[in-house]
Amino acid sequence: MKLLGITLLIAIGLLGCNHKVKKHNVRSAGANEETDASANAKGGGGMNESSPAGLNLVWKRYRAFEGGLVQGLSLPKADVCKELGQYSCIDKIHLTVLGGNEPYQLGQYERPSAPTALTPLAVERVILAACGKRLELDKAAGGGALVFKFFPLAGASPSAAQLKAQAGELYKRFLAREAEGPELDAVAAFAGKIANPEKAAISLCLAIGSSAENIFL
């Protein structure tokens, strides 16, 4: 719960600071008016009724979503997320709400046309699992850490500069772009407020990985 609270604070900070926010206009349906940081800042990612997902944005469905985690966190596909340690989150447990369908056993002949109410929960669940796995690997790797390498994962609370560096890395890995100044400032504002560096790492990973910009194209 505490972790989620911290994550939410970071996410709110990211949303509040973005300078590219534009008022969405229903009439712009069909125009990819908002991209990158502005799509992220909308938070809803086009999921509300007046902006149906798919008009302005394209949902990054299960396989591409998984691919983003495999690529972004340098994880083997099998390590991304498993429920009860054995059932694939992507291919089995959360497949439908992540945009897929299972025709052979379940008779689902069509994928959902837009994200469902459960999609955000599944997205966060999968990202949190993947971030946790990466953290575990990087802790074990010590100086050879691949992703969480900008501050020690045990010890003192990370500094603003360390948080910024880590966030910049995650923006590149998840969102394929450089973080913008206000986004980094929002992250830096949490320096000293998260005592445990592991939690800081996971919180950053979850907040950036679960941003609308990483779920919609």
Next chain:
Amino acid sequence: MRRFLVGSLWLSLLGSSHALATSASTDIFCQKYPKALGCESKQASCAICHTAVPSLNAYGDDIKGALTGPIDATLIGALDKIEALDSDEDGASNITEIEHHSAPGNGSIKPEADAQLAYDPVIAMRRLRAIYCGNPASYEDLQKVKTAADPKAILHAELNKCLASPFWKGEALFRLADKKIQPLSAIGFGGNVVIADYRYDYRLFSYIMSDDHDVRELLSANYHIDESGARVEGVIARQEPAQVGQRIVIGGGQPLDPTRRAGMITTQWFLAFYTMFAPLPRNTASQTYREYLGMDIAKGEGLMPVANEPRDVDARNVKQADCAVCHSTLDPLSYAFSTYVGIETVQAFLFNSNGTYRATRQPWEAQGQLFGQPVTNLLDWATKARNSDPFKKNIANMFFKQALSRDPLPSEQGEFEALWKALPDDAYSANKLIHRLIETKAFGGKRS
């Protein structure tokens, strides 16, 4: 053509004796409003008057309320009366919406000038990698596009890689085929009661839709694809022997004589699953019409009544007025399928007869019609179907929706039309269609 494409517009002005749709009404509507969405594109036509057929939207309701007599006689007057209204209360009058390619019965769609979009190759790259490779673009990928002198060349090169990938051929195309095939593991290969093996259907679909093959082979292929990906000509025997016991196996392989094959609609699975035991395979015909020509009779789409139909050849009481609205189109569509076996029992066990051709099965084979033209048999039916505009539009719409999870918007109709009309120039290659799709502003546009 226009007449039958828009037939659905008027289908279900039911509930009023004056309001039964006729194909003449659609002509009246399109002659009056040639720019209306329903007069040039099936994909959006129903939505002009319906929320979901037969339910009317606000515009359909207003038309119904304005009719003063039989629809063909009073439609013009009714349309005139409601032109100035704003049926969907979105601030634009009905006539403004109709003339500007919008939806007078849908408040969330308003007329607008063509969106001022500029093509953004970065957006296109992000989308194409996720959609066609199943793997999003990395920071480095996007940097290459941003700094390239010819970013579109990079996009097309990347797309070529994606369309040759196992993800595209073995997963994405399979999911695109689900609704057409509708597999069910319990009665497919390895199931408890095996009536046919739908793995052939998936392999055939994926083969035809990749590597620049001619997509019209969806309705003409007389070959199949084996598990190694190789073409197999001729009859294919059951992979496991017939049995009746704890498991029942009466189907498998592809027993249909190749000279009677018409691609996806004559596989053993398709014929067994959709026809089953029906003397007149209406379900098989309607599934073909829906999935390969894009017209769903259950939604009132593609109605083109044939005179003196339905004859009710199998005594299903479909002559009633409420049934005849659809069956006057559906039954003539179905006759050509009636000489193909659905599911049998003893014959299937002994001779693998599910999905085979039997000229004596029913006497109606040569009595059917498609698009208002007589068809002599299913091969003739399939030939007319695969060379039609609805077939091309359906192929383009399938890939458009697969990419963007929606139908083309009013402002995108020009791009959409260009997509399907280019199919003959592209030798009916799905890959080439997708290459054109990623260059559209619908796919990679950004408001400038």
